[in-house]
Amino acid sequence: MKYNKDTSEKILENAFEEFGENGYNGARMQSIADRAGINKALLHYYYRSKDALFEIVMKKAFQIMVPKLMKTFNSDDSVCESIEKFVEIYIETIMKHPQIPGFVIHEISNKPDRLVRLIKSTEINFNLLKQKIQKEMDEGKLVQMAPEQLIVNVLALCVFPFMAKPLVTGLLLDGDKKAYKKLIEDRKKEVASFIIRSVKIEEPKS
Amino acid sequence: MKYNKDTSEKILENAFEEFGENGYNGARMQSIADRAGINKALLHYYYRSKDALFEIVMKKAFQIMVPKLMKTFNSDDSVCESIEKFVEIYIETIMKHPQIPGFVIHEISNKPDRLVRLIKSTEINFNLLKQKIQKEMDEGKLVQMAPEQLIVNVLALCVFPFMAKPLVTGLLLDGDKKAYKKLIEDRKKEVASFIIRSVKIEEPKS
DNA sequence: TTTTAGTTTAACTATTTGGTTAATATTAAC
DNA sequence: GTTAATATTAACCAAATAGTTAAACTAAAA
Known part of the structure; x- marks a missing residue:
């Protein structure tokens, strides 16, 4: 046999949730075992240590996100078109995996270096992106900034409402969970419009 | 005597820093005691438990933030003017107390209800704000949304760069800490311009 | 100066929690 | 069906750490 795939995946899924909800320090091995309906010793049998398990889960999270995000960067597209695609895919993917932002946020305060290293090891290249934006600004297609x-603005507008879910729901929407879901759903289009209205310079009609 | 004020404040200050640097789960009661130069038992004598201490630290954080934010809401101002003032004060205050977003993040995943209650107990009134925004939209002064x-957008643009500090520094700014400080400093004006360009409808010249 | 109420400490306890071990159950090979 | 390899579990261990206790100290009141 050598490692049951069902079991190993069950562990990974539940670890993903536990770490996402509580961060590394807040997560409990016993709690992961309970979620997965297995004995705690099995966690160590499959993944050796909490730290090792965490690293695998984190890599898995990026394996989910990164390829989807990369698809939105087509070099033929304008920055505005890229933003439209990026925002939609980003929000859609996080809706399916709402643990991810918590995951990242918690690790920022815990082991930021490891996180930075991991992101740098992906295909995501912020320098290329910066250059492309700068070029369009120089060409007068985007407002100078x-x-x-x-980039920070785009990410902020995408991630924040997920991190602040209980606050948005509790303070802005009177605890209405359906309203929260609609708000997020609407943001797939809303965020891109909001950004583009701010930065796009309309070409003069020929 | 009944509780030495020097001691209780010394505890609070050092707890603020310990929680800020390490998060709730990473913070150690012993470490707070050591920072304050007192015996650990005193912490419990003054504040009963780690959670109770954290709750008070959290309240203290809001006592710092809320009055400053409230001053930015002058009923005579337009929404855009309010946003300008709010963003500047918000960013300035968090620059002085960068621990605060971390407290909020922890409380969101730990005791969201308690947090919502705490914020509701302040003078901050989101319903009033929503009405004011709606009114200006109806009057054609703001883009409809x-x-x-x-509101989510304003908060997102203010808070996110603080929470994501290591990522912004490590991934966008090549680890340049001075560049990070400048980026934040610039955002005091940049964020408001960004928002206003997106939502303000210029009055037709009379 | 003695008493008393409140403050602070050193030493201790209880609990939590990541990790281990040795025994048991399951599956596949022969 | 027996054996050998693998998977799973119950019980345990050790370290870390929140929280307690009882004694010692301090300062104000009597």
Whole structure:
């Protein structure tokens, strides 16, 4: 046999949730075992240690995200077109895996270096993106601003409502969970429009 | 005597830092005691438990933030003017107390209800704000969108770069910490311009 | 100066929790 | 069906750490 695939995946899935909800320090091996309906010793049998398990789960999270996001960067597209695609895919993917932002946020305060290293090891290339933005600004297609500011803005508008879910629901939507889902759903289009209205310079009609 | 004020404040200050640097789960009661130069038992004598201490630290954080934010809401101002003031004060205050977003993040995943209650108990009134935004949209002064979306956007653009500090520094700024400080400093104006360009409808010249 | 109420400490306890071990159950090979 | 390899479990261990206790200290009141 050598390692039951059912079991190993069950562990991974439940570890994903536990780590996502509680962060590395808050997550409990016993709790992961309970979620998966197995004995705690099995976790160590399959994945050796909490740390090792965490690293695999984190890599899995990026394996989900990165390929989808990369598809949205087509070199023929304008920055605005890229933003439209990126925002839609980003929000859609996080809707399916809402643990991911918590996962990242928790690890930022825990082991930021490991996280930075992991992201740098993916195909995501922020320098290329910065250059492309700068070029369009120089060509008068986008409002002048530091490209980093634009990138931060795009990410902020995508991620924040997931991290702040209980606050958005509790403070802005009177606890209405359906309204929250609609708000997120609407953001797939809303966020891109919001950004583009701010940065796009319309070409003068020929 | 009944509780030495020096001691209780010394505890609070050092707890604020310990929780801020390590998060709730990473913080150690012994470490807080050591920082404050007192015996660990005193922590419990003054604040009963780790969770109770954290709750008070959290309240203290809001006592810092809320009055400053409230000053930015002048009923005579337009929504855009309010946003300008709000963003500047928000970013300035968090720059002085960068621990605060971390507290909020922890409480969101740990005791969201308690957090929502805490915020509701302040003078901050999101319903009033929503109405004001809606009114200006109806008057044709702002682009039509759900007021909640605009509020989420403002908060997202303010908070995110603090939470993602190591990522912004490590991935967008080649680890340059001075560049990070400048980026944040610039955002005091940049974020408001970004938002206003997107939502403000210029009045036709009379 | 003695008493008393409140404050602080050193030493201790209980619990939590990541990890191990040795025994048991299951599956596949022969 | 017996054996050998693999998978799973119950019970345990050790370290870390939140929380307690009882004694010692301090300062104000009597």
